Amino acid sequence: MTNAGPMPGVAASVAAIVRAAGEHVPLLLASVELRLAEIAQTHGPLLGRHAGDTIAAGGKRLRPLLVLLAAGREPDDPRELLACAAAVELVHSATLVHDDVLDSAALRRGLPTVWAQGGRELAVATGDLLFSRAFAELAAVGTIKSVRALSRASSALAEGELLQREDAWIAAVAVERYLYRCELKTARLFEAACELGAIAAGEHEAHVAALGAFGLRLGLAFQLLDDVLDVSGAAQQTGKHRGTDLLDGTVTLPLILARRRDEAIAAIDLHEIATPQQAIQLCERIEATGALADARAQALAIVVEAKEALAALELEDRQRLALDLVADSVVDRRA
Amino acid sequence: MTNAGPMPGVAASVAAIVRAAGEHVPLLLASVELRLAEIAQTHGPLLGRHAGDTIAAGGKRLRPLLVLLAAGREPDDPRELLACAAAVELVHSATLVHDDVLDSAALRRGLPTVWAQGGRELAVATGDLLFSRAFAELAAVGTIKSVRALSRASSALAEGELLQREDAWIAAVAVERYLYRCELKTARLFEAACELGAIAAGEHEAHVAALGAFGLRLGLAFQLLDDVLDVSGAAQQTGKHRGTDLLDGTVTLPLILARRRDEAIAAIDLHEIATPQQAIQLCERIEATGALADARAQALAIVVEAKEALAALELEDRQRLALDLVADSVVDRRA
Numbered sequence: 001m002t003n004a005g006p007m008p009g010v011a012a013s014v015a016a017i018v019r020a021a022g023e024h025v026p027l028l029l030a031s032v033e034l035r036l037a038e039i040a041q042t043h044g045p046l047l048g049r050h051a052g053d054t055i056a057a058g059g060k061r062l063r064p065l066l067v068l069l070a071a072g073r074e075p076d077d078p079r080e081l082l083a084c085a086a087a088v089e090l091v092h093s094a095t096l097v098h099d100d101v102l103d104s105a106a107l108r109r110g111l112p113t114v115w116a117q118g119g120r121e122l123a124v125a126t127g128d129l130l131f132s133r134a135f136a137e138l139a140a141v142g143t144i145k146s147v148r149a150l151s152r153a154s155s156a157l158a159e160g161e162l163l164q165r166e167d168a169w170i171a172a173v174a175v176e177r178y179l180y181r182c183e184l185k186t187a188r189l190f191e192a193a194c195e196l197g198a199i200a201a202g203e204h205e206a207h208v209a210a211l212g213a214f215g216l217r218l219g220l221a222f223q224l225l226d227d228v229l230d231v232s233g234a235a236q237q238t239g240k241h242r243g244t245d246l247l248d249g250t251v252t253l254p255l256i257l258a259r260r261r262d263e264a265i266a267a268i269d270l271h272e273i274a275t276p277q278q279a280i281q282l283c284e285r286i287e288a289t290g291a292l293a294d295a296r297a298q299a300l301a302i303v304v305e306a307k308e309a310l311a312a313l314e315l316e317d318r319q320r321l322a323l324d325l326v327a328d329s330v331v332d333r334r335a
Numbered sequence: 336m337t338n339a340g341p342m343p344g345v346a347a348s349v350a351a352i353v354r355a356a357g358e359h360v361p362l363l364l365a366s367v368e369l370r371l372a373e374i375a376q377t378h379g380p381l382l383g384r385h386a387g388d389t390i391a392a393g394g395k396r397l398r399p400l401l402v403l404l405a406a407g408r409e410p411d412d413p414r415e416l417l418a419c420a421a422a423v424e425l426v427h428s429a430t431l432v433h434d435d436v437l438d439s440a441a442l443r444r445g446l447p448t449v450w451a452q453g454g455r456e457l458a459v460a461t462g463d464l465l466f467s468r469a470f471a472e473l474a475a476v477g478t479i480k481s482v483r484a485l486s487r488a489s490s491a492l493a494e495g496e497l498l499q500r501e502d503a504w505i506a507a508v509a510v511e512r513y514l515y516r517c518e519l520k521t522a523r524l525f526e527a528a529c530e531l532g533a534i535a536a537g538e539h540e541a542h543v544a545a546l547g548a549f550g551l552r553l554g555l556a557f558q559l560l561d562d563v564l565d566v567s568g569a570a571q572q573t574g575k576h577r578g579t580d581l582l583d584g585t586v587t588l589p590l591i592l593a594r595r596r597d598e599a600i601a602a603i604d605l606h607e608i609a610t611p612q613q614a615i616q617l618c619e620r621i622e623a624t625g626a627l628a629d630a631r632a633q634a635l636a637i638v639v640e641a642k643e644a645l646a647a648l649e650l651e652d653r654q655r656l657a658l659d660l661v662a663d664s665v666v667d668r669r670a
Contacts, residue, residue: 098459121500124433124459128466129493135470135486144474147482151471158464165456 070197160184190219217306243279405532488527495519525554552641578614
């Protein structure tokens, strides 16, 4: 995935969203991209290379896009909004770098990870720097409110990681606890992205909260569908092999649901799933129970809830359309 | 080192400082201690155990003490000041946890590290959480100015770590580059601690800057003396073996100075120093050149500069005395 072209970092499927939201969105996204590249460069060649690669490998810029869409119309002075969008993506990038240390992952979206290129020392420090720069970026032009939103989200991210380690290999984990893990690991940063956009646009508290609720649900659905993709197999999309979560001992909704429907699956000790081939076989057995369709349906229901969170808000038509489209794009990732 | 007693976390040598600064200082330090324990506890038993241990092992609470001393007299509402003091110590603790991952260190001040107890996954996530909580703590009651100061310092910390990795094993590193590394790795957080105290006290910009300059120099001297201690050998104080830096490939001022004085030392490839016994022998050879006394003298000169940075400031006598004493305590660590 390259970041060149008229809409840097934004996948083709997101183009419709950008069209709905207005011409300022691709321009601001391009500014965010420039700012991220600048930040990667201002810390010497070592960080420039590694952080730059990570930021570039970060993907579709969904979180900065949410910041811009939550803000609505183009601000007269876009500096605060841009800082919010960059800060959210920096926190996301920091998490990716640290995740790769945790998972000892060699590739992310087809590119070598910082961990693989420079070892865990470099990866831990690079993640720390991206983290710190996120707050520096926000503090330079933002408000204490926006720092509050971002720090809550980044605390949640780390807590989610801890929860995931704590629950690893426990196939019998409760669905509520799984959902809470998804909220911490993924949804809270989506929530913060939407809150930050609304805060930068000067919206009142109830408006900020409603957009936050939209983002939270969207993030939850995003994680659920991500977990479905891992089992359904879409390596070319996720850059991972089918059943990676199972090999990591990460118990997700498809397995939780399949264990209720198939006693033989419920009896499996995840430690026995040791080879990619065994993981693929378990994925097929999970799929055969109908658990994937069920998990997908749960995710879609949460996307509906996300849209409903915006129902009472007064939004311009084009902003509402853009937010609806971004919600739909989360669902369409399996296509 | 336990944190019990009337002045929790404050070593006996710091008692004189506290006496000079006023009765409110030990009381506020006790509140900081409580707050840190609370934060460690609010994230479940897993973090409670690991983060709590790290925070407890963090040592003398020098950085929170600097925050309180830089603020001067007791504020009517101490919440912002307490948040600043806790935030600085949380960033410091986060760095310690991540450092232990980098160094694969089993012990810190005689206690098992998070890395040793829970593995690198847990340690990376625990550090991330402590980091995030630092900013959350500050953002809850602080100002955007204080977030700015802390995020600058935490960016510097990570950059310093990267610089150290980049320069590892390079015995011919320039002294300026070594000093810059010390500034990034250590001094900037001391600077931020002093700035934060002055900001919380509502001081004007020049006053904040002067206290920051004091803290920066103090931190620089602290790191130089730390590096001297590593070579002079004071394992019972630092909890490390003599020559640990040499075994890690970390080139510090004593080696840099000794290489100028002894061609045989200059000819050594650090990769050849592979056993603790070899490290101790090299420490003895470095000491024999007089490089330790020289490095110590440089550190003392920087402490003098630190005090001079306060010369033009209008401070109450007891605040100036307390700051002078804390500067002297940095020097006295070798005693």
